[in-house]
Amino acid sequence: MKPTSDRVLLIQAGYTLIEMLIVVTVIGILAAITIPIYQQYIQGAQLGSCLSEAKNYSNKVFYEINDQDNSTSPVAPVSSACQFITDATGWTSETQQKIVAVAKKPSNGRIECDVPNGSPCRVLP
Numbered sequence: 001m002k003p004t005s006d007r008v009l010l011i012q013a014g015y016t017l018i019e020m021l022i023v024v025t026v027i028g029i030l031a032a033i034t035i036p037i038y039q040q041y042i043q044g045a046q047l048g049s050c051l052s053e054a055k056n057y058s059n060k061v062f063y064e065i066n067d068q069d070n071s072t073s074p075v076a077p078v079s080s081a082c083q084f085i086t087d088a089t090g091w092t093s094e095t096q097q098k099i100v101a102v103a104k105k106p107s108n109g110r111i112e113c114d115v116p117n118g119s120p121c122r123v124l125p
Contacts, residue, residue, distance in 0.1 A: 042107075047123065050081045054099060057099065061074040
């Protein structure tokens, strides 16, 4: 029998190819599940921001049209969360109509605020 000092001990360093493939597969599955959920969350947040902006503008227009001071008139909207908001500049109580807003991409949700009926807003399908 040889002395133990002559024996060579092999120590494994690093990972095998199979272990690396399993890790990459697990990360891919997690990404495939979470990315669509995150995109839905972003769309909902963009639509909510645009809804808030459109509601704020339509309330301001409703107030300026229906206040007792005849010298005020609605001004143009300042849009940051919405791609488009109907401009109510120059509207009067006779010419008022619905305000339509479109959220920015990727949401592209459409919002309608009914100014002649007290300015309730709703998201259109």
